[in-house]
Amino acid sequence: MRRVPSVVGGRNLKAGGLAAAMAVLIVFPLVFTNPTVTSIAVFTLLFMASATAWNVFSGYTGYVSLGHATFFGTGAYLFAIVAMRFNLSAGSSLFALVPVAGVAAMVVAVPFGLVALRTRRHTFVVITIAVFFIFQMLAFNLGITQGSSGIQVPTPNWSPWTFNNPFYYVSLGIVVFATAVSYFLRRSVLGLQLLAIREDEDRARGLGVPAGKAKLTAFVLSALPVGMAGAVYAYFLGQIFPQFAFSPLFDLSVVLMALFGGIGTIAGPLLGALLLESLQQYFTFQFSNGDLYLVIYGGLFLAVLLLLPRGVIPTVTDYLSRRRARRSSAPAARDSLTQPIGEPRTSPIAIVTGKAP
Amino acid sequence: MTVILEARGVSKRFGGIHALDGCDIEVAQGTISGLIGPNGSGKTTLFNVITGYERVREGEIRLDGRAITNMTPEAVFRLGIGRTFQLTRVFGRLSVMDNMLVASQHDASWARRAFRKAGSHGERAKALELLEFVDIARLANEPAATLSYGQRKLLEFAYVLMADPEFLLLDEPAGGINPSLINTLAERIRALNKEGRTFLVVEHNMEFVMGLCHNVTVMHHGRTLVSGDPETVRRDPRVLDAYLGGVGEDEEADGADGAGAPGAPVSDES
Numbered sequence: 001m002r003r004v005p006s007v008v009g010g011r012n013l014k015a016g017g018l019a020a021a022m023a024v025l026i027v028f029p030l031v032f033t034n035p036t037v038t039s040i041a042v043f044t045l046l047f048m049a050s051a052t053a054w055n056v057f058s059g060y061t062g063y064v065s066l067g068h069a070t071f072f073g074t075g076a077y078l079f080a081i082v083a084m085r086f087n088l089s090a091g092s093s094l095f096a097l098v099p100v101a102g103v104a105a106m107v108v109a110v111p112f113g114l115v116a117l118r119t120r121r122h123t124f125v126v127i128t129i130a131v132f133f134i135f136q137m138l139a140f141n142l143g144i145t146q147g148s149s150g151i152q153v154p155t156p157n158w159s160p161w162t163f164n165n166p167f168y169y170v171s172l173g174i175v176v177f178a179t180a181v182s183y184f185l186r187r188s189v190l191g192l193q194l195l196a197i198r199e200d201e202d203r204a205r206g207l208g209v210p211a212g213k214a215k216l217t218a219f220v221l222s223a224l225p226v227g228m229a230g231a232v233y234a235y236f237l238g239q240i241f242p243q244f245a246f247s248p249l250f251d252l253s254v255v256l257m258a259l260f261g262g263i264g265t266i267a268g269p270l271l272g273a274l275l276l277e278s279l280q281q282y283f284t285f286q287f288s289n290g291d292l293y294l295v296i297y298g299g300l301f302l303a304v305l306l307l308l309p310r311g312v313i314p315t316v317t318d319y320l321s322r323r324r325a326r327r328s329s330a331p332a333a334r335d336s337l338t339q340p341i342g343e344p345r346t347s348p349i350a351i352v353t354g355k356a357p
Numbered sequence: 358m359t360v361i362l363e364a365r366g367v368s369k370r371f372g373g374i375h376a377l378d379g380c381d382i383e384v385a386q387g388t389i390s391g392l393i394g395p396n397g398s399g400k401t402t403l404f405n406v407i408t409g410y411e412r413v414r415e416g417e418i419r420l421d422g423r424a425i426t427n428m429t430p431e432a433v434f435r436l437g438i439g440r441t442f443q444l445t446r447v448f449g450r451l452s453v454m455d456n457m458l459v460a461s462q463h464d465a466s467w468a469r470r471a472f473r474k475a476g477s478h479g480e481r482a483k484a485l486e487l488l489e490f491v492d493i494a495r496l497a498n499e500p501a502a503t504l505s506y507g508q509r510k511l512l513e514f515a516y517v518l519m520a521d522p523e524f525l526l527l528d529e530p531a532g533g534i535n536p537s538l539i540n541t542l543a544e545r546i547r548a549l550n551k552e553g554r555t556f557l558v559v560e561h562n563m564e565f566v567m568g569l570c571h572n573v574t575v576m577h578h579g580r581t582l583v584s585g586d587p588e589t590v591r592r593d594p595r596v597l598d599a600y601l602g603g604v605g606e607d608e609e610a611d612g613a614d615g616a617g618a619p620g621a622p623v624s625d626e627s
Contacts, residue, residue: 184472185472187474187475188471188472188473188474188475189470189471189472189473189474189475190471190472191475192451192455192458192459192475192476193459193471195448195450195451195455196448196451196459198450199448199449199450199451200446200448202410202430202446203442203446203447203448204448204459205429205430205431205434206408206409206410206430206431206433206434206440207434207459207460207516207517207519207520208431208434208435208460208520209431209459210431210467211431213467213468214471217471
């Protein structure tokens with residue numbers, strides 16, 4: 001709808017860019033065969049999928065969830081527990097459990113959403129954190145999760161040189177899936193209703209939007225790719241522990257990635273995760289100090305809040321389209337792939353201080 | 358005249374304040390009814406109760422004889438009651454067209470429609486037609502946040518119409534908009550009324566209310582004080598005492614035009 005004629009050419013350009021990006025992602029592990037690099041790439045892809053999925057719920061509805069690690073951990077534990085209980089042998093066929101783990105995360109999301117979505121704003125954020133810690137506590141204390149000793153997951157005996165590649169391509173598949181969900185949801189009836197809820201939930205209800213159903217559907221849907229990512233994570237690491245599968249840092253990372261790239265946009269969380277997760281992994285390898293990235297994250301978080309309150313993608317595309325408009329004196333085109341529609345009211349500062357949504 | 362909306366003995370308390378205190382009101386089908394009264398007399402609260410934004414423990418609301426008390430706002434809207442707010446509430450970051458489309462999604466089962474593309478060809482055409490009707494179609498692709506206050510009022514009016522409500526509640530439609538726009542608005546309301554839609558209008562602009570409405574109900578202290586045609590209400594000493602004060606004398610009575618005899622559903626003070 002917000003298309004002006006000049007963008008038609010831009011659309012082809014975008015399709016071309018998308019195809020090129022896809023091609024680069026597909027050949028990446030064939031060109032960069034160093035296992036350290038492909039290992040970083042796997043983690044990065046898992047976070048790209050998770051941040052995109054988080055954005056499907058929190059970015060579109062304005063309800064900030066800090067409990068999505070619940071879905072990540074559920075996926076990871078489902079994978080590990082099933083593999084252990086049924087004595088499944090390692091191999092490509094174990095990837096069949098990945099969608100199952102995603103569905104398990106959705107099953108958890110239903111009661112979670114029914115409870116948490118009765119509340120709004122700060123209360124919602126706090127409830128999601130509380131539910132998350134309940135799950136972490138369960139993982140520490142239940143017999144089936146083997147408490148703090150964690151669970152070993154069978155490791156495939158693939159060649160060390162190409163060991164990471166199957167994980168890479170499965171993770172890439174999850175990223176494509178999550179992005180497709182985000183893209184098509186954005187254009188759907190439900191997507192429009194979610195955006196209306198973000199703007200003014202009560203007004204939306206007065207126009208016949210079934211806000212409860214819409215929010216729960218988005219919440220459950222966003223759990224799916226996160227649960228799948230958790231399963232791949234468990235398989236890739238070969239062992240899981242409660243404090244890493246259910247990690248509060250997961251939520252902070254995902255939120256920071258989405259904010260950094262541009263909350264509510266389709267490309268923003270992808271870019272944010274691509275930059276932040278690969279950097280973090282790189283630093284971890286480089287300085288062999290696993291906690292250094294926390295300091296960097298903290299600094300970056302403040303920098304984003306102060307300098308790029310709308311995220312990289314909206315700021316940059318706005319700048320470009322304004323420059324283009326100045327040159328051609330045509331009205332600046334708005335583009336739903338990179339713009340959160342109109343002027344955002346939901347800046348990170350507003351979210352953090354509770355003034356939005 | 359059949360009664361389309363009926364409220365009986367509706368009471369609503371906020372702490373110790375009786376916002377509604379046994380309020381009774383009837384609205385006849387096919388009329389434009391006015392609801393006036395001093396600030397704090399319970400007009401907006403009554404709107405909130407009718408449209409499901411406030412729940413009540415006492416009293417009953419009926420639409421076409423069917424009880425709708427304490428239904429959710431979305432259910433009330435689907436039954437054909439559209440409502441605008443005193444302070445306009447449009448979806449600022451959505452385009453004007455998307456604002457319209459949000460309201461168009463009331464029909465068919467939600468689960469079956471949720472994953473389809475938003476805005477079918479027919480829905481967009483209808484939205485544009487309604488935007489033409491209120492004269493803001495040229496702004497269809499602008500974010501609603503860029504609209505002026507008056508334009509937002511018109512947008513709110515238009516998107517409520519997307520669902521073809523048979524009954525519209527307008528909360529101060531003329532508040533804060535310029536005089537020429539007020540006349541346009543009155544014309545639009547009359548035109549829709551001719552199509553058979555019923556209106557209940559809360560408004561402080563007496564000229565607007567007296568010129569437009571077939572029937573006026575006055576609220577005071579959370580209950581209806583008097584109800585009747587504009588002329589009767591305007592001359593009623595109780596109304597003058599309670600509220601109108603000096604207004605009234607210097608105003609021309611335009612008389613209600615439009616189709617249908619002015620309904621005379623009179624609900625007396627309780």
